[in-house]
Amino acid sequence: MKKIVIALAGLGILVGAFSAYAGPEEDRQKLVSYFKNKFPDLKFDDYIYSALAFDPDAKSQYNSIMEFPPYLSELEKGEKLWNTPLKSGKTYADCLPNGGKMIAGNYPLFDDARGKVITLEDALNDCRKVNGEEAYKNADPKTMGLLSAYMRTLSDGMKVNIKVVGEGALKAYEDGKKTFYRRAGQLNFSCGSCHVDNAGLRIRSELLSPVIGQTTHWPAFRGGDKLVTLQKRYEGCQKNVRHVSDKAGSTRYNNLEYFHSYMSNGLEMKSSVFRK
């Protein structure tokens, strides 16, 4: 009898431990099923189109613009930066895993040795530094923006594949999650207020995009040729809702990007895209 009680108690602790653990994958699954209930007609793969997925007219305009995107010459500048050897004579392709191809979906990643999140922009800057160059400014549209825009095209079709393994990684993820869901600023919005609770609805004439899929297509060329990186968009978003914004590349934004990108796991990457 005593044995049974102990066994049952043990089971209880085990079950308790499991149900209390809210890991990243559980967070993501919850969001996926939340949106599935909310928008039963929307296919999972269509979330990469963000707000366009809810507006057939805007989507068809997007499709025709994407047949011959106005920013191709900008991407060519990025390609030139990518192919130009660094001071050491090596190129970015020499420095990155798999020659820089089909890897963008793994970023941001958590670097245990350095104890922090490394974005793709950080990885490119690391290449520059070890090869005798100075780092680019994180979100500078003329340098890092163009370089990363081209580099990400080499991962078109890769599925987002963010991993959160180990205590440090989980801590960074949780910090990003907190930034995403915490209400703040004069208007008292969280990122989630708009991009979870009100996703798919219009704020005045603008459709609010769902969090899932948001990170798959950056940098975006807004209005045709104005390059905006994901973290530059964070700055703009926070200013719009009267939060205190950071500068792109801050630890808070890197952790946010880590959480944010995880929520797009399994979706196809496509760089770059047109956005109005």
Add this chain to the structure above:
Amino acid sequence: MRKRTSIITAVLATLLASSAYAAETGKDIAFNRSKGNCLACHGMPTLPDAEQPGESGPPLIAMQARFPDKKVLRAKIWDATASNPESFMPPMGKHQILTEEEIDKVVEFLYGL
């Protein structure tokens, strides 16, 4: 005739709103994107110039019937999260998005909808 009157009213309203000396009406404050910005989330089905409203909040209509006690309506605007913590609505008074006087004007305006 009615149409002409409404055009004249609209022109006058625009002129008044653009004049630095004109006092802002409750409607001005409600429509102003950097002030009330009510239309971002709420439709006002009885007002033809309430164009392209957002969909997140309930439409602002029959306000007297819905809020027989004006104080309840004012409290909603001042801090909607006090009565519903899940509310998405910015706390207009609590976070000083609008002044107390501006909120009073908006309440009067809404009471006419």
